[in-house]
Amino acid sequence: MDELLTGLNPAQKEAVTYSGGPLLVLAGAGSGKTRVLTHRAAYLVASGKAEPHNLLLLTFTNKAAEEMRNRLYSLLEKIVEEKNFDRPFAGNFHTFCAYLLRREGPAIGLSRSFVIYDEDDQLSLIKNLMKKMNVDDKNFKPAAIRGVIEHSKNDFLTAEDFLNLHSGSWHQTVGEIYRTYQQNLKKIAALDFTDLLIYGVKLFKEKPEILKKYQRIYRFVLVDEYQDTNKAQYLLTKLLSKESGNLTVVGDAAQAIYSWRGADYRNLLSLSADFPKIKIINLEENYRSTQNILDVSYQVICKNRKHPVLKLKSLQEKGVRPVVFKALSETDEAEFVCEKIKQLTDFCAVAPAEIAVLYRTNAQSRVFEEAFINHNIPYILYGGVKFYERAEVKDVICLLRVIHNQNDIISWGRIEKNFGKRRKEKVKNYLQSRKEKETKVLIEEMLEISSYLQKFDKDKEEDLRKLENIKELLSVAENFPDLTDFLENVALVQQEYSLQEKEKRKKVGEAVKLMTLHASKGLEFAVVFIVGLEEGLLPHYQSLEDEERLEEERRLCYVGMTRAKKFLFLTFAVRRLYFGQTNYNDLSRFLEDIPEELLKKEGNWDEDEDWELE
């Protein structure tokens, strides 16, 4: 038990051992927050307050969930073996809700064998409905409508609420689409991602006896990255822990960067109202960055007024001042980054793998890719199409989904479109005669009868990659012989199996990382370049008019800066070619917020050029 506390600082220790009910841990960047959460969970077990199955650990993303699970399981390994305990549930909200609804869904009228629709399926369904309803897709963009529907659902607004709330013909039409969309999901027995969460809440609200059952099982609810929860997730955690009061949440409002998809950092703050006796612990010791980096980051984030900001203290040395580089153009900027990388790797013993280039938009990556190729710098580009979203993979999955649920008209529609009418008929015939089989066998047989693979030309590199991906899918299927399990994993775990991903993994240890600021959350690097610090880019031009959104851009900048352990470079370009247009942007207001003496200027500054340009 004591080994769970060794190496923790006093605040961390207090958070791990606190036994008085609701607990809110405000954990700054690099302050060891996942460590606190997992150690607390393990401590509850070690001290005999809970058995592992009484714990429920939740977070938003698979990546974070996996990290959390691995760390916790290794902490619990010994005791689980000794006492023959089950391992606790540690996963993301959607997976938990899917588990819950497969079990208890019938109580609120759901089919146990519902399919889960992803964004692509949602769009197909919406387009499908719009055609039937004779709505033109010029004035009514399916993607926009999908967004509106999702937002409404996140706010627990039904189609009827939506129609009552908005007048205007555009909204009335969208409301009608929303209503039809929901009806169709019901008919198909499909749930979209948001449904998983809101039906989870609905279940608990409408069936108190079921809620009670789960409250008694999960006597300790622990949530990581609480600033990323949306309304439904907030309600879920609140409902589950209402009886026990044992809710532990960890988060940092200053790192909330996902409000555009429904996350609301105010959930972190409203907990105090819902649990008046909540204990609040601040983690302000930073193990990651030098004090110089933290000072610069603080100057940026402290301008935010709508949420508390922690003042972090570094446990590392003072370090060197972050550099601000003025580039003449976007190519000049990329050249500077290459030069610095060469210097750092050649003379400062920094490994390329320890370096990251972070940008606001994916479109900025191209220039860096070109420069890295020219300079022979190995790199990995993050972002791009996901394995399960690849056309060929999705096609095969649709074959399986119609086995699972023959009413799935969206999958049938896709099969007809991508396989042709004749092959679709063959698939239909096959379904009449099939027996229970393992997933892999099912795929093989269906590929055979639909002669799908013949679509591809082995001599074309592109097609070869697609065949490779299908092969990969087959080997995933080996791990999930049960079809329902397989489809659930496909929908919710979304692990990467693509060939590209394998190549990436091989390079991880030796290449510079290129990614968006969003993608960098939770990671750390010895050297960080934040590029394109310009008005219109960071902050992004679509955020300039709105105070809330500007604050989020500022948090995004802060998240990027606090990824850096030793060296931080901030760059901007006076002139930039972007989407084929030359722009002359002012330097970012976030840079102007930093007192000049905290930075070191490099690049094309004019003699005595004022820091404050405005």
Place this chain on the structure above:
DNA sequence: GAGGGGGCGGTTTTT
């Protein structure tokens, strides 16, 4: 059913 051409849109992205 495939392949070419025109038009348009382009922030971030997880489940």
Place this chain on the structure above:
DNA sequence: CCGCCCCCTC
């Protein structure tokens, strides 16, 4: 400027 999506044609 690039890439995707849709539609048209053969």
